[in-house]
Amino acid sequence: MADQIVITEKSSQAKDVRAAIGSRYGIVLPAEGHLIDLLEPEEVVPEWKRWSPILLKPDGLYGTRPAMGGNKAAKLKAIHEALRTATCVWLATDCDREGQLIGQEILEHYDYRGKVMRVLFTAQDSQTIRTAFSEARPNAEYARLYAAAVARRQADQIYNLSLTRTATVVLGRGGRGVIGVGRVKTPTLAIVCRRELEIRNFVPVTYFEVVATAKIASGEFKMRHAPQERILRRDVAEAVAAAAQGFEGPLGVRVEDKRQSPPRLHDLPSLQKLCSARFSWSAARTLEVAQELYDGQGKKIITYPRAEVRYLPESLIADVPRIVAGLQVGQSFRNIPVPTPPVIRRGASGTFHDKGLEGASHHAVIPNVNTVDTLREVWPRLSLDEKKLFDVIARAYLAALMPDFRYRQTTATLDVQGYAFKATGRQPIELGWRAAFPDWQPADEKGDGAALLPTLRDGEPARLHDPIVEAKETKPPPRYNEGTLIEAMQNAWRFVDDEVLRDRLKEAKGIGTPATRAEIIGGLKKQEFL
Template sequence: MTTLVICEKPSQAKNVIAALGSTYGQILPCQGHLLRLETPGEVKPEWKNWNQDILTPPNGLYGHVPDEGSGKPPRLARIKQALKTAKAVIIATDCDREGQGIGQSILHLLNYRGPVKRAMFTAEDAVTLRNAFSAAKSNTEYETLYQAFVARQQADQIYNLTLTRVATTVLRAPGTDGVIGVGRVKTPTLGILCKREKEILAFKSSEYFEIIMEVTGRTGSATLKHAPSDKDRIVDPSVAEIILSAAKAFTGPISVITERKSRRPPQPYDLPALEQRANTLWGWTVKKTDEIAQELYEEFNLTTYPRAEAQYLPETMIPEIPALVRQLNEIQAYSQCAVAEIRTGADGIFCDKKLAGISHFAIIPNVNCPGGFAATAAKLNADQAKLFDLIARRFLAGVAPDYVYDQTTLTANVPTPQRPDTTSATFTTSGARAIHLGWKAIETDIDEEEEAPIPSLQDGDMVRATEATLAAKWTEPPKRYTEAGLIKAMKDAWKFIQDPAERERLKEAKGLGTPATRSAIIEGLKHQRQVHVQNKNLVPTPAGMLIYDVFMEVAPVIVDPGATARMEARLDDILKGTASAQQVISEISRQAAWITQRITQSTTRVDLAASKKTKAAHGAKTAATGPKSRPATPPRSAQDSSAPKRATQPAKTRTTQPPPANCIFLRVPQSQGFDAHKLGAKLDHQSGRYWIPGSMNRRPFQEKGWL
């Protein structure tokens, strides 16, 4: 019997061939999605021109057509030819709904009617693959998984394209160009950035105090600090002065406690963690990290599949680890590394339970690297070598010994009988001494403050204060998101949801977007001029803020991460058989219609280039019929909704010295800039905010309400 095995990508096909040979028949790879959905204009010619129609096809579904992307037509042609003689098919794509859709939609398009089985696996080592193929089930058992894929793909097409057209034709200012892109994932991501920006703009800094005390005893000295937690901060200057006076006069015992501790290594990288790390270390964009990670995987075969969505490895891989480490020893930088500990379970690195239902495990060096690591790594350019080193060291740290250290904490209780709330103030400091570096000798690029040395004082020593000082500090606004921070916020978007059930569902769904799509979402927001980069931070443009304000006014659901959780819950209903794909698609169509009706009532107009807010002219036609004064034509293809008609010239910036690190930024209304200047504030032209030196008298600015 002639059998065709369909894999999702070439690397997967290579692994299946290496594990199974021709046991199950001919093995052919896709290249991700070889098919795309029809465009609205291909379904109805009148939809080539943008309007406020709800883009639900007359028969309810967009059809699949071959994707003309690079390299895809020949792969589809080979599968089509093989199906002519195939007596059976095994779908061996990724185990999620997208993988199911990639394989099964091809069989539907090519009208294959023979028997189909489904091999499910979350790792691609030989043992796992052999077990998966021997346990392959009839594909009919996964029909609800395919229907969930259909619902997700069709609903996103209807929702995203409909609302992008509506927002663009209704909200875009007359005589301007550009696209106001709306997406089920994209727009809540914009909402995360805009919500943070509003928190920053509304923030009012307040003063608080910490007290620092130098003490000396018979065996040494130490610097201790009284710095209560945020909720107990000292905000009353008179209380701070009482504690300061008591500290200056302090003589008494000091407590010194030393504990032996150990710390396990961090988890191997998944794609979001790798993106965050590269952004933090080197300022790389998410897109750059994704591209270089793909090169390491696809061009050099140095690493495993980069679009990983878990920071665990399958337990079936454990037998391969000694060989993998020995091969990495070929590279001089890793020649002394060895396998010291295999950590399993949820707190370890190898855990099958944590990989249940997940298609791709953590990114590590590829044990099957052809030509060996040393020879292949020598071909890398500087950026490729840096990223490979990051991945390799994180993996090697994972099988190295624990970091062992002594943690010492010094505590002095200073009597403060004059305080109205308590009779003492606790001053503390701590330090650490490494006993065994373990994995820290390998994994050097870690986000940790340098550990202070342990002071030489002994437990119970009598000490006296030699100096005490008062440190006046000011609360700081929330920080803007870097690309690394936004990737983390998208992954942890469940934290923005109040409803417990929705929080849990979005947490299970791994947040907004997927490791494979988040980079494109961020780049799309930049390209459509809703977000720009400022000092490595992602900042909403005035247009982006205005779009967010409009949506919050007319239909907050557009920017609500909870909408994704609700969508995932409905896709779960399809898997459970309590809802159909058509029901979910119809619900999304009705929601798009309701949102469209709400958007058309808005009188706000957005100029994406100048970011100005305008009002519709008195007596103008309503947005439901489309203002005729809007001459700009949307992009030719509805799917190319991210490309504005012409690029705008970047604004010229003034070159000035940046504010000093210890400065204090002010919240000065635009109309009061001259008053701020007269009081001695300076304008940072880069951010458009006024600031004063940290040593300057703040009271005049407090009285104005600018702090």
């Protein structure tokens, strides 16, 4: 038997690891997700077999036993046999908290006491894997990550089962069968219920705005009276319109040169939100496509997709020229004018920010530097959805390396007998990163604010004509789609009044994780709660 073994999270990962390192670090054995389960309550305390409204919390932690189903028993047996003679184990499971648990819980269950090294990779090509093994660290350095995973799992076992039994016994009374309660699932359902109640209880309010055409020496443009305190009576709006008809007065004109930084790089929640809005994908579909781009056979063209950080470490600045060059070989990205040298933004408002990665085990999702040179060969193998998602990720990366969008914002005001009329417009000076998104039109640049105004001078006379009263109506908040629901889960602190809990939820980045949120929503739909 080998004196070293490598444990991966799944068979496809084991295949990639074998291709990268052969048997240099011993035999490579895959898990199949969790190979170890927690004991059921009645296996710990026999009296807990009868359902009653009590807290199912044992003295100490719930013990563990081998998991059942699929090939789990066979895979666990192979690892257990290898552990008998192994003096060193290389844990090469996913780089997140759950990956740490999947690997280490096997060693803890069998009380393994040999040397353990932790291998962390955020891309799954051969070069990245070889580098990760050469830079492996003692697993003891990740004790806190493992403790966090154990705590999460124990909390789920205690509270999900205790509350499910309590809700079923006290509230169910045989009406619906089991009433499932989950530490993440139930608050997610509550967020949707809360929004539904807001919509059902919403009472629309009609209000009025006045729009008039302003004529100046160089042309005409629309001006609007839309006070912050809305006009709720039509007769008041009609009086404003009457005052505006034929009014002439001096314009107040303010011209400001402004700039806008590129959008942040993507993490999984931002990808799920964007793909839900743009492609009508479910959260699970976005993760599925991203996972295929990450570890699909003959692909591996993006970094680890289950990210919840939108920064990159400063060490990746060195990869910028190679990624840009690799992307610009392709027809889709060839004409995006990334400057030479690219714009490198550091710090909290930038792209490369080491401090912003503290406590995170992986960075924003970007093209894989080690496979970007193969894009031309890989592209024909990608499905249409895979091409769409890679396009989103690649454009965000290129945009982050381009100059700010610069524009001139003009605000014109006219005092009509005490009623303020206003027009705002912007004229691009330098497209900058906008050139990476030819179809870009953010929500805040639609409507009157995006109007092109004629050349205006401060103090020049303007004459209003053809005023119109527009009737508008307040609208309820929209229902969630899967993308916006994931964003709400991420920002769950907004629904909590207790300041300590709000701060804790902010620190924890909400409820659920990038890896589990799509599954939680899918589970609620499957159970017909949503």
